[in-house]
Amino acid sequence: MNKITQSRLLQITAVFLFLQSLIITLSPAARARTWDVEYRFLQWIALGVWGLLVARAHYDITRKLPDADPYLFPAAALISGWGLLTIWRLDTNFGVRQTGSFFISMVVLIAGTRLLTIDFLRRYKYILLTCGMFLVTLTLIFGTNPSGSGPRLWLGYRDLYLQPSEPLKFLLVVFLAAYLADKLPSRLRTIHILYPTIILSGIVILLLIIQRDLGTASIFTALYTIIIYLATGRKRILLAAFFLMAFVGVAGYYFVGIVQARVDSWLNPWNDPSGSSYQIIQSLIAIANGGIVGRGPGLGDPGFIPVALSDFIFAAIAEETGLFGTFGLLAIIGLIITRGLRVALRASDLFRRILAAGITAYFGVQTILIVGGNLRLLPLTGVTLPFVSYGGSSLLTSFIALFVLIHISNHLDIDPAPLPKPQPYLALGAFLSLGLFACALTNGWWSVVRGADLLTRSDNQRRMIEEQFVSRGLILDSTNSIINDNHGKIGSFSRNYKYVDLAPVTGYTDPIYGQAGLEATLDDYLRGIKGNPTSTLWWSNLLYGMNPEGLNVRLSIDLYLQNRTDEMLVGKRGAVVLLNAKTGEILVMASHPTFNPNHFDESGTKLITDPNKPLINRATLGQYPAGSIMQPFIDALYGDESVNDNVLINVFKTFGFYQAPQIQLPVAPALSQDDIDTMRVSPLQMALASAALSNHGVIPAPRIAMAVNTPVEGWVSLPELGKPIEAIQAQAGDDAASSYLVENQTYWRHSGQAQEGESSFTWFIGGTPPNFQATPLAIVVLLEENNLRLAQRIGEELLVDAMHP
Amino acid sequence: MTALLVLILRVALAIALYAFLGRILFTLWQDLKQQGEFLSSQKKPGIHIHAVLENGKDIQQRFVQSEVTIGRDPNCDFPVIDEAVSAHHVRISYHHSQWWLEDLNSTNGTFMGKIQVTVPTVLITSDQFKCGGTTFTILVDMVDEKLLQ
Numbered sequence: 001m002n003k004i005t006q007s008r009l010l011q012i013t014a015v016f017l018f019l020q021s022l023i024i025t026l027s028p029a030a031r032a033r034t035w036d037v038e039y040r041f042l043q044w045i046a047l048g049v050w051g052l053l054v055a056r057a058h059y060d061i062t063r064k065l066p067d068a069d070p071y072l073f074p075a076a077a078l079i080s081g082w083g084l085l086t087i088w089r090l091d092t093n094f095g096v097r098q099t100g101s102f103f104i105s106m107v108v109l110i111a112g113t114r115l116l117t118i119d120f121l122r123r124y125k126y127i128l129l130t131c132g133m134f135l136v137t138l139t140l141i142f143g144t145n146p147s148g149s150g151p152r153l154w155l156g157y158r159d160l161y162l163q164p165s166e167p168l169k170f171l172l173v174v175f176l177a178a179y180l181a182d183k184l185p186s187r188l189r190t191i192h193i194l195y196p197t198i199i200l201s202g203i204v205i206l207l208l209i210i211q212r213d214l215g216t217a218s219i220f221t222a223l224y225t226i227i228i229y230l231a232t233g234r235k236r237i238l239l240a241a242f243f244l245m246a247f248v249g250v251a252g253y254y255f256v257g258i259v260q261a262r263v264d265s266w267l268n269p270w271n272d273p274s275g276s277s278y279q280i281i282q283s284l285i286a287i288a289n290g291g292i293v294g295r296g297p298g299l300g301d302p303g304f305i306p307v308a309l310s311d312f313i314f315a316a317i318a319e320e321t322g323l324f325g326t327f328g329l330l331a332i333i334g335l336i337i338t339r340g341l342r343v344a345l346r347a348s349d350l351f352r353r354i355l356a357a358g359i360t361a362y363f364g365v366q367t368i369l370i371v372g373g374n375l376r377l378l379p380l381t382g383v384t385l386p387f388v389s390y391g392g393s394s395l396l397t398s399f400i401a402l403f404v405l406i407h408i409s410n411h412l413d414i415d416p417a418p419l420p421k422p423q424p425y426l427a428l429g430a431f432l433s434l435g436l437f438a439c440a441l442t443n444g445w446w447s448v449v450r451g452a453d454l455l456t457r458s459d460n461q462r463r464m465i466e467e468q469f470v471s472r473g474l475i476l477d478s479t480n481s482i483i484n485d486n487h488g489k490i491g492s493f494s495r496n497y498k499y500v501d502l503a504p505v506t507g508y509t510d511p512i513y514g515q516a517g518l519e520a521t522l523d524d525y526l527r528g529i530k531g532n533p534t535s536t537l538w539w540s541n542l543l544y545g546m547n548p549e550g551l552n553v554r555l556s557i558d559l560y561l562q563n564r565t566d567e568m569l570v571g572k573r574g575a576v577v578l579l580n581a582k583t584g585e586i587l588v589m590a591s592h593p594t595f596n597p598n599h600f601d602e603s604g605t606k607l608i609t610d611p612n613k614p615l616i617n618r619a620t621l622g623q624y625p626a627g628s629i630m631q632p633f634i635d636a637l638y639g640d641e642s643v644n645d646n647v648l649i650n651v652f653k654t655f656g657f658y659q660a661p662q663i664q665l666p667v668a669p670a671l672s673q674d675d676i677d678t679m680r681v682s683p684l685q686m687a688l689a690s691a692a693l694s695n696h697g698v699i700p701a702p703r704i705a706m707a708v709n710t711p712v713e714g715w716v717s718l719p720e721l722g723k724p725i726e727a728i729q730a731q732a733g734d735d736a737a738s739s740y741l742v743e744n745q746t747y748w749r750h751s752g753q754a755q756e757g758e759s760s761f762t763w764f765i766g767g768t769p770p771n772f773q774a775t776p777l778a779i780v781v782l783l784e785e786n787n788l789r790l791a792q793r794i795g796e797e798l799l800v801d802a803m804h805p
Numbered sequence: 806m807t808a809l810l811v812l813i814l815r816v817a818l819a820i821a822l823y824a825f826l827g828r829i830l831f832t833l834w835q836d837l838k839q840q841g842e843f844l845s846s847q848k849k850p851g852i853h854i855h856a857v858l859e860n861g862k863d864i865q866q867r868f869v870q871s872e873v874t875i876g877r878d879p880n881c882d883f884p885v886i887d888e889a890v891s892a893h894h895v896r897i898s899y900h901h902s903q904w905w906l907e908d909l910n911s912t913n914g915t916f917m918g919k920i921q922v923t924v925p926t927v928l929i930t931s932d933q934f935k936c937g938g939t940t941f942t943i944l945v946d947m948v949d950e951k952l953l954q
Contacts, residue, residue, distance in 0.1 A: 013825060019814055019817050026814070035807060074825075296812075332826070
């Protein structure tokens with residue numbers, strides 16, 4: 001009966017791992033969306049080794065231990081196989097090593113099935129514990145770290161490493177079980193019995209604290225408390241341990257740097273996302289990226305999580321299999337715990353009972369500690385997830401402990417040893433189940449409730465991976481000529497900036513330097529998050545874990561006029577804005593000097609520190625003193641009155657200079673009205689004010705992004721962000737414009753200069769006359785030099801060009 | 806196309822994982838069911854009680870339930886009219902594959918031969934015990950050993 005159950009479960013496990021391995025093999029094809037890729041085959045080695053060893057172990061367990069619990073071994077085999085494949089998928093070198101550890105673990109287990117009894121553990125308890133402690137002590141002198149730096153918790157010989165604190169966990173459980181089973185039945189007072197255990201465990205814990213292996217130290221403390229509580233049934237022990245832990249925790253917080261760092265990054269991870277909380281935040285982002293269904297084995301990017309192999313393997317599994325996977329994983333660990341406690345309760349003597357319960361507590365506590373740490377439910381401690389994480393010592397110890405549990409379960413008596421108090425065992429079961437349940441709930445919280453927030457964080461590196469796999473929407477001008485498009489194919493897409501001189505306006509999107517300009521403000525459309533039907537988004541995310549293809553966006557920019565402008569501005573510092581005075585559509589927006597975003601990789605750092613500030617869009621972000629260019633506006637508002645500060649403030653207010661224009665571009669912040677001397681105006685603000693003179697006193701709402709090409713409705717126009725403002729009476733505007741008309745020309749104009757310290761600035765404004773029959777236009781030219789002639793030439797030529805297309 | 810194939814495999818993967826857990830639930834449930842059926846199929850032997858009152862009158866009755874109370878109270882399973890017998894005098898019950906005799910703190914006590922029954926005592930066929938002036942003789946049915954397990 002047991003044999004059939006166990007073999008069925010192992011068959012299902014084999015199917016599960018086979019499918020997982022197959023998906024990893026195919027994952028490159030799914031990522032690249034083509035069959036022509038390099039498939040991943042290496043992890044099949046691990047599956048082959050797993051299959052052979054598990055089959056052999058199954059054969060031996062069912063033959064030598066026919067009455068053993070049939071659930072324990074398949075459960076451990078499943079999660080260790082899962083861990084093995086996950087490690088191979090992350091790093092094949094570590095995969096090979098872990099496969100070796102798995103081989104050794106299974107050989108030990110298979111050899112163990114030949115043991116008739118485990119009583120030798122009881123007899124040699126002192127020797128075993130002493131050996132364990134000796135090895136840990138050795139690490140104080142000879143300790144190394146396989147990764148070269150960090151706490152030196154390992155003993156190394158050539159390429160083999162042993163972390164003695166792992167087997168010591170098991171040996172401590174064995175010792176306590178054996179010692180208590182020997183002494184408890186005697187009539188000594190409990191406290192006399194406990195003295196030696198307190199001293200021995202204290203030494204062990206102290207050793208670990210000296211080594212800064214605080215995670216393992218807290219596991220030892222928890223295990224010691226639980227085992228003593230189980231054996232004696234006294235609640236006082238729990239209270240005492242709780243207060244001791246709290247005291248040590250608080251003391252550690254104030255006196256030990258690493259404790260403080262861990263606790264701080266646990267309580268306030270968002271304060272320092274790139275420093276001390278980097279690990280936990282990357283873990284949460286990975287978990288959020290997994291969502292409910294996961295990305296699929298091989299299809300996520302768990303490589304972004306630091307130490308994903310060992311400490312954060314739960315987060316890696318969560319990313320690739322989602323809530324479905326982690327709930328299953330936690331359920332399987334819960335199963336091991338319930339079966340373990342059942343073995344404990346039905347064990348034939350006190351030693352086996354305490355031992356079984358102690359082993360169960362070891363699995364449970366360690367799982368909750370590290371899974372809780374991954375989920376920010378608990379402070380992070382660098383312990384392993386039993387059976388799953390990378391680490392030979394941990395895997396071997398887990399399997400030895402499991403074997404002991406299986407061995408005890410083979411000799412369950414019909415009449416178990418009498419149990420004076422069942423409450424401690426039930427309390428342990430409830431405590432561990434609640435812990436796992438809390439982990440599952442927290443996992444759901446990060447994956448579902450907070451998932452979207454986490455994924456849009458700028459430190460989510462998956463966004464940049466996505467850029468390489470999903471083609472970004474094009475940016476087009478008003479006649480659908482391409483401004484920005486993409487290079488390369490799926491997996492190697494990169495942005496191609498065809499009309500380079502517009503770079504300060506359209507901005508850039510770069511894996512290192514981030515995004516700027518229209519590429520940033522229109523990102524949701526260009527990335528396909530907005531504008532696509534929900535079903536397309538959902539399906540694309542399910543299939544690829546990525547958003548669908550980006551949508552093309554059309555600007556109001558006229559590339560012909562833009563090009564004319566840029567030619568005239570070459571070598572200058574300045575800005576030009578030409579817009580439709582009625583609709584606010586921006587036909588030209590130039591900012592010089594410009595830069596070439598196609599070569600951002602080489603020149604990025606230099607551009608950022610360039611004193612000429614080429615990255616800044618001067619048309620919207622530049623703020624300049626207005627000087628004499630204000631005259632037409634003063635005329636429009638006050639006629640011939642004499643100018644004073646109040647008049648100027650009123651003019652600035654009326655023409656919107658105290659407001660930041662609303663447009664899909666970063667703009668300079670609105671200035672305060674208090675100080676007239678520091679008053680600054682951006683070219684865009686000036687252009688909008690000039691438009692009021694050509695548009696019967698109405699300031700239009702500026703627009704640059706006009707429409708987006710959606711798959712369902714075709715071109716859909718993007719709404720304007722601001723509203724037109726009636727600044728002055730239509731007649732006053734018309735009169736002001738008329739008084740600046742140029743003879744024999746169909747435009748008005750005015751130029752002016754401003755001085756600030758050493759720097760001088762030249763402004764030119766102009767526009768179509770009030771009675772103009774075609775499209776009304778307004779223009780602003782700003783030069784960061786004293787050059788009235790050039791400003792005038794640029795402004796007039798452009799106006800004429802724009803009026804006669 | 807590739808991603809669709811992988812999606813199908815991913816669904817199969819999730820099914821396999823939950824098949825594992827489902828299979829465990831199924832076998833645990835089957836275990837439970839089997840245990841229930843086993844317990845309900847356990848046959849207990851009937852018991853035949855023969856009482857001889859002080860006045861020589863005798864009553865006898867056979868019981869198949871697992872618990873029989875004897876006393877003066879007419880609500881007892883086996884009421885006897887004897888002033889020396891308490892209202893609820895003894896209980897005879899079947900558990901641990903045996904019939905057990907248990908005195909219910911009676912006034913005059915229960916005796917097997919000369920020994921007073923103070924702790925639950927196993928009863929076998931042809932055992933006799935005395936409550937007040939009444940003597941009871943027990944006959945336990947013979948049951949097929951196989952059914953008793």
